[in-house]
Amino acid sequence: EDQVTQSPEALRLQEGESSSLNCSYTVSGLRGLFWYRQDPGKGPEFLFTLYSAGEEKEKERLKATLTKKESFLHITAPKPEDSATYLCAVQAGNDYKLSFGAGTTVTVRA
């Protein structure tokens, strides 16, 4: 069974304090790894897709990287508006479905 584990569960940062979130996965034949941002009471908003080890994607203060066993979401010099829950999901093999991790809740204090 596909497994996706995100760590830490929660992360409290000072504004400007860079950090990384981890998403480790156990799947057969990764087809894609996806990062989403979710604000309280809202639906997830798509951020990135990564397809193969070594791939990197960037958007503003966020950078996602992928290895054969895990992905990292790096937040550089975060601002309070980066506070959200970040979700990781994988699609593997011939499966159409996404398997989601439980998320990392990031709080950035001014």
Added chain:
Amino acid sequence: DGGITQSPKYLFRKEGQNVTLSCEQNLNHDAMYWYRQDPGQGLRLIYYSQIVNDFQKGDIAEGYSVSREKKESFPLTVTSAQKNPTAFYLCASSIRIGNQPQHFGDGTRLSIL
């Protein structure tokens, strides 16, 4: 603007009552999905639909039912058989089944009276 609209935002269910959650999309997507989100857990797939008049059970379909009579609409009914319905329900769509990314609505929070 294209997107997914879920309604209502909050819903309360009485004992023994069926309730229906609405999901409408104007993205012209063929595939639609329903997920359940509980604290501390990843999103879990309830039902999905590849095309009009077709739908399949996901991982946790018991106590739920759906219909797909129009491309734009994929309503979810939470029946009285679902004994633990309190959760945040999310509807999503994608161009075709298995195509990513999935785009999400802003959810319906269901609580028990």
